[in-house]
Amino acid sequence: MVECAVKNWEGQEAGSATLDLKVASEETASHIVHRALVRQMHNARQGTVSTKTRAEVSGGGRKPWRQKGTGRARAGSNRSPLWRGGGVTFGPKPRDFSVKMNRKERRLALRTAFQSRVDDLIVVEAFADKFERPKTKELIEALGRWGADVEGKILLIISEKQELVYLSARNIENVKLITAANLNVHDLLVADQIVITSPALEAIQEVYCD
Template sequence: MKVAVKDYKGKDTGRKAELSDDVFKIEPNEHAIYLDVKQYLAHQRQGTHKSKERAEIVGSTRKIKKQKGTGTARAGSIKSPIFKGGGRIFGPRPKDYTQKLNKNVKRLARRSALSLKSKENGIVVLEDFTFEQPRTKDFIEVLKALGLENKKSLFVLGDINNNVYLSSRNLAGSEVITNSELSTYKILNANSVVFLEGALEAIESNLKK
């Protein structure tokens, strides 16, 4: 499939980018998308949650009252979970939430997400550009020119470009990444995915493997 290449001012350059049908025009596999998004969200969890259990509470170990004759239940330690300040029963412990997913499934999921975005006309190809210095106003002008000012957008660069990245960092609705950071979740979370020409070849070669 062919997509018109625009410049950063939103004007048509007169050129067209050839997008591989094997990446941008396949039958989407919804289950692969589900698995990849599920893994991505799971990996955002730190898993550092922890509460102190009975054995970890610092407190006196003396028996707080006699065993019999009080008319109430026996109690051996102030650290018991039934008392205020005692340990927590079955409290959360540190846990690793990472999930394993086959590379081929991840590639299929990304191709499926790109194909869905392509069907929605959410793929934009932009010629490579940069800024002389980081400036949020300059990036906002690019968004206005592309009609993405009030929409979620994902810009995919071929290489690291600090001036473009820093210019977008304060904008909640836009994200700038390199081709190696592209994920199924980020593709689906954006209304439009803007590829710079320098990123296309690397993405297609990686997803065709």
Template sequence: MKYKVLDMQGSEIKNIELNDSVWSIKPHTQAIYDTVIAQQAALRQGTKKVKTRAEVSGGGRKPWKQKGTGRARQGSIRSPQWRGGGIAFGPTPNINYKKSVNKKVRILAFKSVLSEKIKELNLIIIDGFNFETPSTKAMLKSLTDLKIDNQKTLIVTKTPEESLEKSGRNIQEIKIIDVQKLNIFDIMNATKLIITEEVVKRVEEVYA
């Protein structure tokens, strides 16, 4: 497959050959779903915690004697049935939310979302970014030239570029990452995907 490469001004400068085994497969929706769920689950943290009856303070003695009162027997005022008592089956911080996904499934999902972007005409390949100094104004102009207006956009570079990141960090709909951090969820979450020609080569080296 041949695909056009643009410059920062949105002008076509050349065509490159894309590997069909990476960029032109039939999207596998189940693989995408499983991988996104696993990625989101891995981000969850065990930050919820309640006290059990062993951890709440007080309740060291029986509230009344075992027999003769006509009331139900009670061993502590910190039992779960008492107000202010411990929680019987509350959340704990040591829950493992991670879900495992087969490596072949992850690769298939990655290829599927890339192929989907091309199919929807939402992939833009540029020769590179050349921001000498950070400039939000220049970044907005470049996005306008690339015909991107108020759309969620993921920009991927081969290596972290400080000037580019500073130019785009004040633009709400823009997210900028390097290829090492490229993931299924960010691609799916963005309407437009802008990648450099170097990123294309790196992706094909890994997934072709």
């Protein structure tokens, strides 16, 4: 169990929140998180790349020249892989890159990855009502007041999609905005700092409590 200070819009401490998730043991933590990360990255691949073999390339039905007497190397088709415009040898074909992982293991890996970033975690109060209109500058200033380094990679987690917050954050190069429902291992590990609203933290603990 970890106690986290909750900051308000002005950057002042306004309360505390508890982070208590069931995580993997030290011996297996890195292994299960790595498996979840590999699974996520593999499943993100489309696997639609495709090349044509010599059997699929159009043309090549006629022998380019006679077998002997020309002084040139023998050739049976102008669609050989050796020729320009010919087929591809052992080229990629559409395939399924997806990797399976049990649901309990996925959830355990996610909880473990999240808990491991507690030192880089900044908990703030919900701030959607602070925007009367989309304002990127105000959000950047707020991140600075909360103690986040705007030059580094920041993962901003909110409880649910809020249009004004989304429009304010989308133009900040180093900030990635996600909802609690879209929490994933890759984003947790890549970010230098994680800024999360207290309602989002409650939602994560409620959904991933076991």
